[in-house]
Amino acid sequence: MRHTGQCRDVDHDVRPDFLPTTSPTVLDAVVVGAGQAGLSTSRHLVRLGVDHVVLDANEQPGGAWQHRWDSLSMADVHGVADLPDAPAPGTSAARANLVVPAWFGDYEARFGLPVLHGVRVDSVTSEHDLLVVRGGAQRWTTRTLVNATGTWTRPFVPHYPGAEAFAACSNGHVSRMLSADTAGTVPACMP
Ligand SMILES: Cc1cc2nc3c(=O)[nH]c(=O)nc-3n(C[C@H](O)[C@H](O)[C@H](O)COP(=O)(O)OP(=O)(O)OC[C@H]3O[C@@H](n4cnc5c(N)ncnc54)[C@H](O)[C@@H]3O)c2cc1C
Numbered sequence: 001m002r003h004t005g006q007c008r009d010v011d012h013d014v015r016p017d018f019l020p021t022t023s024p025t026v027l028d029a030v031v032v033g034a035g036q037a038g039l040s041t042s043r044h045l046v047r048l049g050v051d052h053v054v055l056d057a058n059e060q061p062g063g064a065w066q067h068r069w070d071s072l073s074m075a076d077v078h079g080v081a082d083l084p085d086a087p088a089p090g091t092s093a094a095r096a097n098l099v100v101p102a103w104f105g106d107y108e109a110r111f112g113l114p115v116l117h118g119v120r121v122d123s124v125t126s127e128h129d130l131l132v133v134r135g136g137a138q139r140w141t142t143r144t145l146v147n148a149t150g151t152w153t154r155p156f157v158p159h160y161p162g163a164e165a166f167a168a169c170s171n172g173h174v175s176r177m178l179s180a181d182t183a184g185t186v187p188a189c190m191p
Helices: 036-048 063-067 094-109 174-181
Strands: 026-032 052-056 115-116 125-126 130-137 139-145
Touching: 026 036, 026 130, 036 052, 036 063, 036 094, 052 139, 063 094
Parallel strands: 026 052, 026 139, 052 115
Antiparallel strands: 125 130, 130 139
8 A cells, every 4th residue: 555644544444464363373473552652563573574463452543542532633732753654643733533543544554564453452371482362262372472552541540648539630530531521621630
């Protein structure tokens, strides 16, 4: 697929033929997560010819960015890191939760990254010298694993005195922020 340098719609059902689902062989690497960290890793693994698969729980490309609130524009974000060989989309009034996921999807297709969406990894166990990665009924055996799962669904919430009495920001903050946006208000907290 030719890259135009523009964010655009990509047919995400089109996948490389070599995409391993429940690999019968031993992979060199499994990457868990297809956000910026996972995609960057995969790009370099492809470049180096390392046999791998990227497993991502989200059904669509976009990592955590697809879950940002609708009022967050590309002019509001605190900069977006480039991906290898692909500069980040620039500042604009467009929604970040559309622009960045489109950029990720384009990136996956452009570089033929072996990303499997809709696979939530449930467990990683050691078997002899190998790792067994399980997601639902599927499993992959690999020599190495890269954990690129981000913090969006599992934030680290430090303890601080008086936290119990502070109502604006607590566990479950992601859904709070999204529901705040739905109600037409600005989200009250940042993690
Ligand atoms: C509210 C907020 C605002 C932010 N604003 C900015 C900003 O303006 N600019 C900026 O550069 N950064 C911003 N960030 C940080 C931003 O989230 C990171 O820069 C970026 O998303 C990190 O990418 P990542 O690849 O580490 O993780 P993520 O983008 O979170 O990707 C992780 C992926 O792993 C997947 N995953 C998790 N668990 C599993 C599992 N068990 N099995 C399979 N897949 C799994 C998830 O589905 C997800 O797709 C913000 C963060 C937050 C929370």
